[in-house]
Structure formats: structure tokens, C-alpha cells
Amino acid sequence: MHQSEYFINLEEEYGAHNYHPLDVVLTKGQGVWVYDVEGNRYLDCLSAYSALNQGHNHPRIRQAMIDQLDRLTLTSRAFRNDKLGLLYKKLSDMTGYEMSLPMNSGAEAVETAIKVARKWAYVKKGIERYQAEILVAEGNFHGRTTTIISFTSTEKYKHDFGPFTPGFKMVKFGDVDSIQNAITKNTAAILIEPIQGESGIIIPPTGYLKAVEELCRANEILLIADEIQTGLGRTGKLFACEHEAVRPDIMVIGKALSGGFYPVSAILADKSILGIIQPGEHGSTFGGNPLGAAVAVAALEVIEEENLVENSRILGEYMKDYLEEVPQKNILDIRGKGLFVGVELKHELGGVRRFAEVLQKKGILVKETHVHTLRLAPPLIINQETLDWMLPILRQVLLMD
């Protein structure tokens, strides 16, 4: 424990306390495994909130990054580079969207989607200038910028950080009528997570997303899907919206687009929408840099070539089936799609953190989401053998007193 204590103390002493991490100090990662400074090995069941769908240190993405490091890392968008176009093309080929706009963090991509939707509202839909409203869902998580926290329903995320950005209206997640009632002539867009990850892996009723899409079409409203966490294979489809054959007008991605190596995010849309952005209206010094673009292309290739979407679907079902057989004792609910499974424990247990701490001692790293739910989201490269090691341990912990 000595080594760990040293690093933990450094963090506590010199760093802002904006997180409450498990006290495990990691120093190495390979595939689905991570290693702490004491030499213990753990199965990573969080995957950096799905930024590590391809696993740690994927050899192919690593090589793409090294090759690019040796050539060119940053040009700014003042000049062109020979990697960004390849990323645009790859994203379009893989997703069917005509265009994309690259940023770095997920929150920046969400901000980008908001700006595009607002401009679209004024120049295309004809909403009176600065009257555009965007509908958002209760329990949403879209990032941490001042605009984004302006429309969170989680008090802790916004408390003391006002004044807040106007132009957002809250609807109930999973409730189509709530959207119907909120729509006015000024409604520009609805911004939604197809499955609310941070809120506790909340899956809306079947048919909800399709109904939202139809409402959007009928009222000339943009459907913006935040698939930063659910996208790129996590739920057993390339995008979670595909479970209901929904095609959002603007798709927001990030996290696994990085392969866990280097932050890259983007919004995807067709020309009729993204084509409205003119030079100078939006930008980022690092957005679209050749290093990030090379990494992202490799990260996408790995998802395709290693069939990670299919693996997520098959092993996700396997995991859920197993968990549903565990005696209910502490379990309130199990829900998920693909390798994105939440196990909600009975609330009288007072939160799942102590379960996470026991799992840590047994070599499995998980994180609680919204106090009562354990999020099980291992890298999508995981195999059945590793699950067969993990699941009995998990079962034992779920049955503890």
C-alpha cells in the first residue's frame, strides 16, 4: 500500500478534488487488464466511461499514433493536413452521414451541435433570431461546460455555477407526450441520449426513440443524439439509435473515437445541416489535428475489423443472462444493451460504492453510477473466457451481506 499512498497523497494535496476515485493507482494497461503500482491486476469494467471500447494500448491504434508522432502532430486548421480528410471519409463511409466536424472533448462536440442547431433554426427553419429552444431530457448528461450544465437536472452539476445559459427546456425522459407538450414554433431541436448512461443506464420504453424521431419530422425539429457513451459499438449496435432504426439529424460522438489514446470527438450530419457552417464561425486549435485524426481512423478500423459491435451484442446478452440468474437478494433491477449493463441494487443498501470496493479487492474495477447502480462496461474486445472468470466473482459480491 506504500507506493499507492504516496501517489494518492500527491493527488489529494495538489489537485482539485473534483472526483472521488477508488483508491487504486494504475500504472499500466493492456487489453482488458490494468495493473496498479503494487503489481495487482484488475479487469477494467468501466473502460473510461466507454472511451476504451478497443481496450488499453491496442497495438494497431498504438502503431498508428507512433507513426503519426514521427511525422506531424499539429498544424491548426489554418493549414490542411493529409490525415483529416481521411477521417472525414472514414466517418462518412462507416456511418452514412455526409459530413462531420471534429473537436476534442465530448462536451465540445455537444456545444458544437447546439451551435449548429441554433444557426439551422435561424437560417433554415426561420425561427425568429435568438428565440430558438432546444428540448433536453430530465436526467441528461452531456458534459460540464457552463452552457451544458445550464440544462442539467442534477443539482450538484450546476449548484453555485450560474448564471445559466437560456434556450433549453426540460422534458421527461421516455415520455413522448412530454415532448409533444413542450414543442412550440420556436423549437429547434431535441438533444437526447438514447440510453442515459450517467443517470444509471436508463433505457427508455421500446418505441420511444422512434416516436421522438416521428415527432421531430412532423414538426421540423432536429433530432440530436448524444452517443458519446452509447455509440461506436457499446450497446451491440454501431449506434444505440439503430436499435429502433432511428437516424438522428445530428449524431454526437467522442470517447471511443479516441481508442483511449488521444481525445477526439465529432458531430456527424448531412450537408443540408452541417453545410451551413461558414469559415470563422466555429473552430478549435486542436480539433481535427493529424495526430488525432490518425488515431481516430485506426480506432474506427479496429471496431470494424475486430467485429466489436457483434462481440458487444453477443457477450452483452451472455452477461445479462448470467446476472438475471443471480438470486435477487440485493438486486433491484438489471438493465442493459450489449456490454452496457447496469445492476441497480436495493436503495436501503445505501449505495453501491462498498460493493465496488470489494470487487476492487477481488480484481475487478467498476464504478457506481448515480449512487445505486453498478455499471458493467468492459472493453468490447473482452472474450467469453474472461467473462467466465469475472461473472462468478461478481455473483458472489452481489450476494454479500
Ligand SMILES: *Cc1c(COP(=O)(O)O)cnc(C)c1O
Ligand atoms: C462523457 C460524456 C459526455 C462528455 O464528454 P467529455 O469528453 O467528458 O467532455 C457527453 N455526453 C455523454 C453522453 C457522455 O457520456
